[in-house]
Amino acid sequence: xxxIDYLRVAKRGREVKPKYLRxxxxxxxxxxxxxxxxxxxQFRKAAEATSPDKKLSRGLAHLLERHMELEKLDAKLVARVxxxxxxxxxxxxxxxxxxxxxxxxxLVASRLGLGVDEVKKLFLKAYEENREIVKLPDxxxxxLTRLYxxxxxxxxxxxxxxxxxxxxxxxxxxxxxIRAVKGYRLMYIAEAxxxxxxxxxxxxxxxxxxTERYGTRLAKLVPYITSADQWExxxxxxxxxxxxxxxxxxxxxxxxxxxxxxxxxxxxxIEQEFYRQVSRLCKVEREPEAIVVDGRIYIPDFxxxxxxxEIVGFWTPDYLKRKYxxxxxxxxxxxxxxxxELAMATWKELMPNVVIFKGRPRLSDVYKYIKPYCFAxx
Amino acid sequence: MGLVITWDRGTxxxxxxxxNEIKTLSFIKFDSRVGKYRALAIYYPRLLAVAKSLGQxxxxxxxxxxxxxxxxxxxxxxxxxxxxxxxxxxxxxRGVVVMPTGSGKTHVAIAAIAQLxxxxxxxxxxxxxxxxxxxxxxxxxxxxxxVWYGEEKxxxxxxxxxxxxxxxxxxxxxxxxxxLVFDEVHHLPSQSYRQIAELSPAPHxxxxxATPERADGLHVDLDWLVGPVVYRITASEIRGVWTADYExxxxxxxxxxxxxxxxxxxxxxxxxxxRKKGLKFRSPSDFQKLVILSGRDPRAKEALDAWHExxxxxxxxxxxxxxxxxxxxxxRGSKILIFTEYTSLARSVSERYLIPLxxxxxxxxxxxxxxxxxxxxxxxxxxTGKVLxxxxxxxxxxxxxxxxxxxxxxxxIQRMGRALxxxxxxxxxxxxxxxxxxxxxxxxxxxxxxx
Numbered sequence: 073x074x075x076i077d078y079l080r081v082a083k084r085g086r087e088v089k090p091k092y093l094r095x096x097x098x099x100x101x102x103x104x105x106x107x108x109x110x111x112x113x114q115f116r117k118a119a120e121a122t123s124p125d126k127k128l129s130r131g132l133a134h135l136l137e138r139h140m141e142l143e144k145l146d147a148k149l150v151a152r153v154x155x156x157x158x159x160x161x162x163x164x165x166x167x168x169x170x171x172x173x174x175x176x177x178x179l180v181a182s183r184l185g186l187g188v189d190e191v192k193k194l195f196l197k198a199y200e201e202n203r204e205i206v207k208l209p210d211x212x213x214x215x216l217t218r219l220y221x222x223x224x225x226x227x228x229x230x231x232x233x234x235x236x237x238x239x240x241x242x243x244x245x246x247x248x249x250i251r252a253v254k255g256y257r258l259m260y261i262a263e264a265x266x267x268x269x270x271x272x273x274x275x276x277x278x279x280x281x282x283t284e285r286y287g288t289r290l291a292k293l294v295p296y297i298t299s300a301d302q303w304e305x306x307x308x309x310x311x312x313x314x315x316x317x318x319x320x321x322x323x324x325x326x327x328x329x330x331x332x333x334x335x336x337x338x339x340x341x342i343e344q345e346f347y348r349q350v351s352r353l354c355k356v357e358r359e360p361e362a363i364v365v366d367g368r369i370y371i372p373d374f375x376x377x378x379x380x381x382e383i384v385g386f387w388t389p390d391y392l393k394r395k396y397x398x399x400x401x402x403x404x405x406x407x408x409x410x411x412x413e414l415a416m417a418t419w420k421e422l423m424p425n426v427v428i429f430k431g432r433p434r435l436s437d438v439y440k441y442i443k444p445y446c447f448a449x450x
Numbered sequence: 451m452g453l454v455i456t457w458d459r460g461t462x463x464x465x466x467x468x469x470n471e472i473k474t475l476s477f478i479k480f481d482s483r484v485g486k487y488r489a490l491a492i493y494y495p496r497l498l499a500v501a502k503s504l505g506q507x508x509x510x511x512x513x514x515x516x517x518x519x520x521x522x523x524x525x526x527x528x529x530x531x532x533x534x535x536x537x538x539x540x541x542x543x544r545g546v547v548v549m550p551t552g553s554g555k556t557h558v559a560i561a562a563i564a565q566l567x568x569x570x571x572x573x574x575x576x577x578x579x580x581x582x583x584x585x586x587x588x589x590x591x592x593x594x595x596x597v598w599y600g601e602e603k604x605x606x607x608x609x610x611x612x613x614x615x616x617x618x619x620x621x622x623x624x625x626x627x628x629x630l631v632f633d634e635v636h637h638l639p640s641q642s643y644r645q646i647a648e649l650s651p652a653p654h655x656x657x658x659x660a661t662p663e664r665a666d667g668l669h670v671d672l673d674w675l676v677g678p679v680v681y682r683i684t685a686s687e688i689r690g691v692w693t694a695d696y697e698x699x700x701x702x703x704x705x706x707x708x709x710x711x712x713x714x715x716x717x718x719x720x721x722x723x724x725r726k727k728g729l730k731f732r733s734p735s736d737f738q739k740l741v742i743l744s745g746r747d748p749r750a751k752e753a754l755d756a757w758h759e760x761x762x763x764x765x766x767x768x769x770x771x772x773x774x775x776x777x778x779x780x781x782r783g784s785k786i787l788i789f790t791e792y793t794s795l796a797r798s799v800s801e802r803y804l805i806p807l808x809x810x811x812x813x814x815x816x817x818x819x820x821x822x823x824x825x826x827x828x829x830x831x832x833x834t835g836k837v838l839x840x841x842x843x844x845x846x847x848x849x850x851x852x853x854x855x856x857x858x859x860x861x862x863i864q865r866m867g868r869a870l871x872x873x874x875x876x877x878x879x880x881x882x883x884x885x886x887x888x889x890x891x892x893x894x895x896x897x898x899x900x901x
Contacts, residue, residue: 276488280488
């Protein structure tokens with residue numbers, strides 16, 4: 073992400089779009105000047121000179137800088153040297169001539185057992201610009217351009233009131249997106265549209281008044297959305313006192329970086345074990361497609377034929393009721409496996425298709441439930 | 451089960467039996483995303499009051515308090531006018547106390563916390579102020595004071611937090627504190643910071659400031675965010691009794707020859723554009739016209755750039771760095787605070803005279819170390835940009851040097867206030883101004899109304 077000060081947009085009526093980089097020249101130049109810069113400060117200065125558009129060159133430099141490896145500094149030592157210099161100067165009277173200044177560095181050097189040049193160098197390392205660049209990132213002009221275009225979209229959304237997104241119902245993708253939404257303490261409403269899911273993202277206060285409060289967090293959702301093969305984003309954005317509409321999709325957007333979204337890990341070893349056992353017998357889908365019930369997304373652990381299966385570790389009757397009642401109402405068959413040591417109430421009264429297990433679920437406990445849905449693997 | 455109210459990230463959710471009289475309140479809305487009624491947390495006390503008047507039973511699940519009772523380890527002793535301020539605030543346990551810098555606002559807040567005995571969140575503008583409040587609170591409430599800023603997040607019964615951190619954190623921690631204290635409360639009404647007050651259910655709120663008024667008029671909102679002004683005492687009412695007397699000296703410096711030449715060129719370019727467009731600047735809002743024009747007209751952009759460059763020249767001229775040397779040699783052994791407008795000038799002063807520097811881009815660790823050394827008297831001078839404008843409390847600063855600043859009277863008063871803690875001798879304020887430039891007017895404007 074880049075600071076909002078570096079955002080470049082084009083407005084047409086009520087519509088707003090970032091001024092994307094459509095070719096790699098600007099990025100190539102910034103990467104080029106990085107090669108001959110020794111310090112962060114030198115790099116920033118040289119990068120800024122690559123374009124008359126300071127927002128553009130600073131934005132690119134900002135992104136490249138975040139991937140650089142900088143010299144490791146002993147921050148404690150730097151602070152110690154500086155404190156010693158300040159104290160000595162204060163005790164001896166502030167230096168009014170270059171000679172008096174030199175003298176103070178000499179005194180501090182001998183007190184700390186360091187060279188005078190070393191002391192002078194460390195003294196200036198408190199400023200970020202003076203830190204040395206150790207290694208440039210392995211990023212080409214095309215990568216930097218992609219990163220930059222994504223950063224522009226995100227910066228535009230810093231002042232968004234809400235965002236809407238449409239993307240394919242692919243469980244791994246949806247799961248990581250919803251996890252991010254929860255992690256950022258945002259809210260969502262989902263709707264199924266054929267093979268696609270449509271979301272509106274905002275936060276608790278949004279029900280009461282329009283607010284930019286969630287903008288920064290909403291912007292962080294963008295990579296989760298644009299990593300899908302097909303996607304659309306829509307948002308209402310405040311610029312100054314006016315509101316603008318932003319719309320973008322995989323068809324019209326410039327190339328953006330693909331955040332690799334890895335196959336989800338199993339939530340627990342119990343799930344892994346269950347999957348291993350059942351999959352010997354039946355065809356099991358791990359992470360089936362998301363179900364939308366009353367605007368909420370629900371992704372069960374497994375699907376065997378048409379039967380959804382969910383393994384519950386921690387639970388309370390209320391929790392189970394809230395979680396599955398709606399799924400059952402929606403007419404989806406579901407089997408819920410519950411750990412016995414955590415079963416604290418008359419679970420059987422809760423709903424049909426709840427099976428309790430000890431330690432871990434065994435095939436023998438559940439076979440009669442899954443049998444009708446179980447198609448042989450081969 | 452009656453009406454059940456719960457906390458949800460800065461809002462209050464209403465479930466169970468919600469009477470029609472409550473559903474139709476202007477501040478309550480139905481949230482179809484969750485199928486429940488919702489209100490901003492600030493309305494919590496009003497919601498309870500309405501429920502009570504209806505005889506409606508309420509199951510209140512809003513609070514997850516940080517701790518039970520907060521008791522002071524030692525008695526908080528107050529001066530007569532501080533006592534008066536506290537009594538005025540305690541009548542409603544809401545509102546703003548206006549007292550000049552150096553008159554001990556902090557102690558009024560500490561006494562308020564000690565009387566209420568409720569977990570409190572103290573919101574302050576800077577990291578330096580977090581440290582300072584922490585040190586003072588710890589004295590009265592040992593082991594029960596936490597800090598929350600940047601990377602450091604330690605909550606306790608009383609937590610001191612910056613406005614920036616509180617803006618984000620209020621969603622998570624808002625329901626843990628029943629008392630909010632806002633230091634330098636004039637910051638609160640801004641578009642984002644006001645949300646700290648709006649997303650908290652705390653029924654008790656105390657605002658502290660020397661100057662509640664804001665140029666944008668938003669201070670009127672303090673009434674509902676914190677409460678009305680409940681006590682006000684002016685600098686002249688306690689000047690010389692509780693705070694020090696002072697003397698202002700203006701030092702004029704001249705631009706270097708090459709700087710002066712550049713300045714004249716820029717000024718000619720700037721004025722030519724104004725004349726051409728017939729623009730006349732009588733108030734700061736007139737200047738906004740030029741800013742708006744510069745978005746479309748490249749010539750306006752050039753004029754604006756010229757203005758910025760002129761400003762930078764007069765505020766950063768080497769001659770000002772030289773002037774600091776002169777002042778330093780006049781006041782050997784005195785505690786000195788030097789203010790600049792831009793960080794770059796602060797750095798030049800720091801590097802030339804080896805004076806420690808407090809700016810927002812220095813590490814918090816170094817900032818903390820320097821402030822401690824300054825308090826202990828191990829270093830006698832500090833140079834800073836704007837971060838120390840407010841509230842830093844070093845009782846024995848006797849010289850304040852203003853190398854550059856805006857025309858704001860508030861900033862001038864705040865900076866001057868750093869030297870006005872009670873002491874036996876007069877405090878000395880230096881204003882270093884670049885002669886024959888616009889800065890002369892700027893300096894005159896900021897002193898209007900200060901006497």
